[in-house]
Amino acid sequence: MADKSKIGKVFPEMHWEVERGKIRExxxxxxxxxxxYLDADEAKKQGYKDVPAPPTFLTVPVMWSGSxxxxxxxxxxxxxxxxHGEEEYEYYAEIYPGxxxxxxxxxxxxxxxxxxxxxxMDIVTIEIAYTNQxxxxxxxxxxxIVERK
Amino acid sequence: xxxxxxxxxxxxxxxxxxKGPIQKVQHVMYAGASGDFNPLHTDDEFARAVGMEGVICHxxxxxxxxxxxxTSWVPKKDLRRFGVRFAxxxxxxxxxxxxxxxxxxxxxxxxNRISCEVEARDEKGDVKITGRFEAVLxxxxx
Numbered sequence: 001m002a003d004k005s006k007i008g009k010v011f012p013e014m015h016w017e018v019e020r021g022k023i024r025e026x027x028x029x030x031x032x033x034x035x036x037y038l039d040a041d042e043a044k045k046q047g048y049k050d051v052p053a054p055p056t057f058l059t060v061p062v063m064w065s066g067s068x069x070x071x072x073x074x075x076x077x078x079x080x081x082x083x084h085g086e087e088e089y090e091y092y093a094e095i096y097p098g099x100x101x102x103x104x105x106x107x108x109x110x111x112x113x114x115x116x117x118x119x120x121m122d123i124v125t126i127e128i129a130y131t132n133q134x135x136x137x138x139x140x141x142x143x144x145i146v147e148r149k
Numbered sequence: 150x151x152x153x154x155x156x157x158x159x160x161x162x163x164x165x166x167x168k169g170p171i172q173k174v175q176h177v178m179y180a181g182a183s184g185d186f187n188p189l190h191t192d193d194e195f196a197r198a199v200g201m202e203g204v205i206c207h208x209x210x211x212x213x214x215x216x217x218x219x220t221s222w223v224p225k226k227d228l229r230r231f232g233v234r235f236a237x238x239x240x241x242x243x244x245x246x247x248x249x250x251x252x253x254x255x256x257x258x259x260x261n262r263i264s265c266e267v268e269a270r271d272e273k274g275d276v277k278i279t280g281r282f283e284a285v286l287x288x289x290x291x
Contacts, residue, residue, distance in 0.1 A: 025182040029178040029182035029210070030210065031168060031217070032217040034217065034221060036224075036225065047226060054225065055216035055228060059183050059185070060182070063183050064184030080188070080189065080199050082187065086235065087208070087232065088232030088233070089232065091230070148200075
């Protein structure tokens with residue numbers, strides 16, 4: 001049962017150092033062979049300081065830091081029954097290898113819905129605003145997860 | 150190289166991208182890369198126990214395909230917003246095609262902004278992702 005009193009709750013800040021190898025692993029897993037994510041010289045030619053993080057990179061810190069799982073556990077959500085509903089990013093600055101990202105997951109909304117087939121679901125929206133080691137805001141992430149009952 | 154604001158009009162289509170067929174080993178690679186180790190994506194027995202026919206792909210892998218299509222077309226540094234809704238589950242063996250088109254084009258202060266809709270479908274035409282992105286494009290006159 002969704003605990004709506006947790007709307008607005010802010011979880012402890014996570015810190016995550018962006019590694020070049022993690023960017024490479026993610027684009028390799030996706031099968032994205034765009035050299036801008038793999039080759040620093042090519043990236044510089046295209047106007048970047050180094051290889052930039054690809055558009056969906058922010059899934060890495062939130063999952064690998066354990067921050068998302070901690071939030072899911074705290075909200076009494078069964079991870080095995082979780083489906084991803086929505087994912088959204090706003091980008092303010094590039095993320096590069098060596099950057100240290102900080103952000104605190106916040107529960108933006110919790111609601112209960114019933115699917116067309118009559119199945120009950122809890123819909124939880126988590127938002128994270130990220131800054132880097134220079135305290136510059138780099139991105140916002142919004143995740144909507146659905147717990148099947 | 151790159152795309153200019155003057156090059157695109159509303160209705161202009163993004164270069165299509167086809168990905169797959171998706172192999173189960175790609176789920177394992179994606180789990181390791183992303184840190185999402187939900188066994189729903191890698192363990193058939195577990196997936197059946199929670200009511201699926203077998204493992205399903207990470208939604209974020211499919212969004213990754215869309216991200217690949219988008220930043221093959223518009224440079225990453227020009228991308229300002231990117232959001233998707235996961236419309237259906239994807240199973241291994243699927244081939245995903247990403248399409249998109251410009252739905253709005255406007256001057257926003259000094260910025261030349263475009264909004265585009267994107268979609269990912271499997272080989273049967275079932276929609277897996279609908280989404281939207283915004284980018285700020287350089288102008289030939291600047």
